[in-house]
Amino acid sequence: MTTETTRSAADEHEFVDAVEAWAEKELRPVARKYDLADEYPHEIVEQMKELGLFGATIGEAYGGLGLSAWTYAQIVIKVASVWMAPSGIFNSHLIMAAAIERNGTDAQKAAYLPRMASGEYRGSIGLTEPNAGSDLQAIRTVARRDGEHYVVNGSKTWITNSMHGHGTLLLVKTDPQAEPRHKGMSLLIADKGPGFNVVGKLKKMGYRAIDTCELTFEDYRVPVGQLLGGVEGKGFVQTAGGLELGRINVGARGAGIAEGAFKHALRYAQERDAFGKPIWQHQAIQLKLADMATQVEGAKLLLQQAATKYDRGERCDLEAAMAKLAGSEAGAECAQQAMRIFGGYSYSVEYEIERYYRDAMLMCIGEGTNEILRQVIAKQLVDRHRI
Template identity: 75%
Template sequence: MSDTTSWDEQDEQAILDAVSAWVEKEVRPIARRHDQADTYPHELVEQMKELGLFGATIGQEYGGLGLSARTYARIVIKVASVWMAPSGIFNSHLIMASAIERCGTEAQKRHWLPKMATGEFRGGIGLTEPNAGTDLQAIRTVARRDGDSYIVNGAKTWITNSMHGHGLLLLVKTDPQAEPRHRGMSMLLAEKGDGFVVANKMSKLGYRAIDTCELVFEDYRVPADCLLGGEEGKGFLQAVGGLELGRINVASRGCGIAAGALELALRYAQERETFGKPIAQHQAIQLKLADMATRVEGARLLIEQAARKYDAHERCDLEASMAKLAGSEAGVFCASEAMRIFGGYSYSTEYEIERYYRDAMLMCIGEGTNEVLRTVIAKQLVERNRI
C-alpha cells in the first residue's frame, strides 16, 4: 500500500458510493444464479477493472488508487454484505500486489504493479499445500536454481484465482535442508506457463463461483529475476509480513456477511407474521436481532481500529487478529441466527440467507484459524502487559 495518497474523505466517500451502487445494480441480481451453478462471474471481473478495484490499494505511482486500508475495508464489507465470493477475486490479487510493493525490487514493482492495477494481470497467493496450511514451514514445493531460472516441482491446494487468473506469488523452498526451516523459503513471481498445471477445481460448500484449485508444478521454470526482492531465504517473512492486511480483509468479509444477514433478517422479521403480528414484535426475535446488530457494530469498530493502525504504519498484529476473530465469528453468528429467524424458508435456495450461512464458516478458517488467532492474541496481550 502506498505511503502517501491524495485522496481526501470526500473522494474516498465518492468511491464507496460508486462501489455501493455497483453492488446493488450488478452484483445482487446475479449472486444466486452464479452461486448455485458454481459459475465464474466473468462479467463482474470486467466491471471491477472499470471501477479500479484491482488497483484499490496499489500506490498511485504504479497506476493504482492508493486507497487506505480503512476505506478498502469498507469496500470489502459492502461487497461481502451482498455476496462474499467476488471479494476473493480482488482480495487475493491485492495481497500479491501488496507483497510486491512491500518487498519487491524497484524493477519488479515497475513491471508487475501497473498491469496488476488495471487487472490486465490478475494474481493470487500460492501458499497452502496438502500437508501445510497453518504450518507454512512444512511446505514441500521446491525451486532449484538452474542458470538464469528456477525449476519448480511440487503441489499447492486451496488456491484462489488460480484457474482464471494469470499467475501467483508462489512460496517455495530454495534450500530444503536449511535450519531453521524458514531460512530456506523464498517467494517467486510465477506467471502461468509450461509446467504450471491447474489440476482440479475444488467443489466447495460455500464460496462458490470463485476458482479455488489444486495445482501441480512439473519442471516449471521461473526466471531468476522473478525472485521476490532478489534474495533467497526471505519468503517466509515476506508471506507472514502481509498477514495484518490479509486479516483485515478477512475480518471485513466476515463483517460483511454478518451485516448482510442482519439486513435480510430485519426485513423478513417485519414481513413475516405469526399469531397476528410481525415476528419482529416477538421478544425472542428481538433478542436475536439485538445480538446480531451488536456483533456487527463491534466487528466494524475492531476493523476500523486495526485499519487505522495499519495506515499509520504502526504495529497491528494484535488488532488485526482481534478484528479477524470478531469479524469472522460475527459472520457465523449472524448467519446462523438469521437462519433461525427465517425458519423453514431458510433451507430453501429461493432465499438468499442460506448462501450467507454456507459462506460464513470459511472466514473462521482462512488467513489463520480462529483457534490459532486466539493464541496470537493472548501472547501479544502478555507481551504488551508484562508485570
Template identity: 60%
Template sequence: MNDMQEQDRMILDSVDRFCTTEIDPVAHDLEAKDEYPHQIVEKMKEMGLFGCIISEDYGGLGLSTEVYAQIIERIARSWMSVSGIINSHLIMASAVQRAGTEEQKAEFLPRFATGELRGGIGLTEPDAGTDLQAIRTTAVRDGDDYVVNGTKTWITNSGQGNCIALLVKTDPKAEPRHRGMSLLIAEKGPGFNVARKLEKLGYRGIDTCELEFKDYRVPANRLIGGEEGKGLKHVLSGLELGRINVAARGVGLAQAALDEATSYSQVRKTFGKPICEHQAIQLQLGEMATRTRAARLLTLDAARAFDRGERCDMEAGMAKYFATEAALENATAAMRIHGGYGYSKEYNVERLYRDAPLLTIGEGTNELQRIIIAKQQIERNPA
C-alpha cells in the first residue's frame, strides 16, 4: 500500500470513529426534534471535512472523489442528514475551484475549507426545479454591484449557513435561455432573507429553507468566472459531483437498512427459530445485500471517472439512480422484516424509511436520470 492509500485509509478510519462516537449516540434524538447538529458540525470543521475535495493549495484536504464518496457513505450510514451539510457546501466550493477567477479562489476557497464560510447552492425556485432555465430570480448590474430580486426554495444549508452559490438571470431575454444565466457567490447581508424553514417528512435536523431576495446587492467581482452567461454550465458540471454524492448517500442508507435487518433477523424468533432461518427472510436479505454492493460499485465507478476528468453524466446518473432506488427498496424491506417494530419511532428503520424517498428526488429526479442515461447511451453508440 503506497503512502497515499495509507493516508486515505487513515482518513476513512477517523471518519468511522467520528460516526461511532459523535453521530450515532445523538442522531435519533436530534432527528426526532428536527434539531440542527451544531456540535457535529464543529467537529467536522476540526476534521477538515468542509475542505474534503478543496485543493491543498487553498487549505483543503485535496481528497479524490473516490475517497470523498466513501466518506459520505459512512456518514449517511449513521445519519443521512449530516452528509447533506457537506455535500451542498462542496458543490458550491467546487464551482469556485473549477470555474472561479484566481482572485475568487484565493479569497473564498480557504474560508470554505475551514467552514468559516459554509453553505450550498441556490438553484430551485417555486416554479423551477428540474427545468433550471425557467428560473426568475434576476441580477441587474448597477455600478460595481448586481442587484438581486427573486425567490429560492428547498435550499439546503441556507439557514445555518452564511453563503450560497446563487443562480440568477443576468439577461432574462437571452435566447437560448441558458445564455442569460450566471452564478454569484452570495454571502448573507441586507436583502438576503431566510423566509422560512421547510418542514419535511425526513431529512430532518438539516436546515432546508425558502429564501427571498429584495434589492440584495452582490459585488460584481463575485460573479463566478467573471463572465456572464456561464452560470448553467458551472451548475451542471457541479451536479455530476452532486449526483455522485447522493449516490454515496444512497449506498450508506442501503447499508444501514441491511445492517439493521441482518441484526434484527438474528434475534427475533418465530415458530421456535430466528427469522433469519426462514427462507422468506433469507430471500429478502440476499436481495438487499446484492443491491447494496452493486450500488457501491456503480458509485465508485462514477467517482473514478470524475477523478480522471472524464465526462461522467451517464455514470453519475446510473449511480445516483440505482443507489437511491436501492436505498428506498432496502429501507422498505428492513421495515417489513422488523414487522410492527419497524413502524415504531423507537427503531432506526423508521427514520431510514422516511429519509430514503428524498434521495430519489434530489439532485435531479430518477426519471430524469434515466433520460440522461438513455441519451448518452445513444450518443456514445451511434448506429
C-alpha cells in the first residue's frame, strides 16, 4: 500500500467521523421538530453545503471531494442512523452528478459539476411517472425535436429535491415508436424554466420535511446541448448505471435506519425495568437484540462488497441489488423490533423510534422495489452460474 493511498484512506475515515459528529450535534436536536412539522430544513442544507456533502462523490477536478462509494455509503449510514430524510437531499443530487460525470460531454461537465459540488446547483432524478415506476420503459413523457430545442410534454412524480432544487435529470422518450422501447429513451439536463411546473409537495407517512413533488411539463423547451452525452437513445443505459450508486445509497440509508433503531432499542432495554429487572435480561428481548445487531452488520458487509466493486469500475448490479435488499429489509425489521421493545411508548412522538418505523418502509420501495430486486438477483445468479 502506498503512502498516498494510506493518507487518502485516513482522510476519508476522518471525514466519516466528522459527518458523524455533525449529525449528532446538529441533526439529532432538530430532527423531530422538522419531521413533525413537515418543514424543509433550509438551515441543515446550508450546513451540508459547508461540509461538502453535495460534492461528496464528484471528482476533485470539478471541486468535489472525490470520495469512494464505500466512504460515501458509510457517511449515509451515519446520517440515516440519526435522521434518514436529509440523506435524500444529497443522494438524488449526487446520482444526477454521477450520471453527468460518467456520461456527459466535456461542456456539460464543466457547466454543471463545479456548481453541483458546491451545492449552488442542487439536482434531482426525474424518472418515475404516475404509470411507470419499476418499469421505466413504460414512461410517457415525450421530448420532440424542434430545431435547436427539445419540446417536452409529460409528468413525473415522487421527485425528491424538485421544489427547492434547480433542475432534474429528466428521462424522456425521444423516439416513442422505437423497438425495443429502451432504444427510444434519452436523458435531458433540465433546468427550471417556463413549462417546468412543480405541482406541489406530496404528503407522506414518513420521509417528511423533504421536498418530494409531482412535476408536469407543458411545451417545456430544453436546448439540444442539454441531451446527456449528446446522443439520443442512450437514456435507459445511462439510467441503469446511476441506479447502481442509487441502490448502494438506499441500502446504506436502510442500514442506517437499522443501526439507529438498534442503538435506541439497546439503550432503552437497559433503562427499562419489567418484572424486577432490566428488560434486556428477558430472553425474548435478548433474541431481538441479537438478531438486530446481526442484520445491521450483515447489511454493512454487503454494502461494502457492492461499493468496492463500483469503485473499481466493475459490474455490480447483482451486488448493489443484494446490498439494497439487505439494507432496506434490515431497516424495516429493526425498526419494527425496536417498536416492540419500546412497547406502548413506541407510539408516542416523544420517542424518536416511531420516526424510524415510518421512514423505514420507503427504503423497501424506492430505487426499485424489493420484489423487483429479488427478480434481478435471481436472474443474475442464473446468468453467472449457468449449467
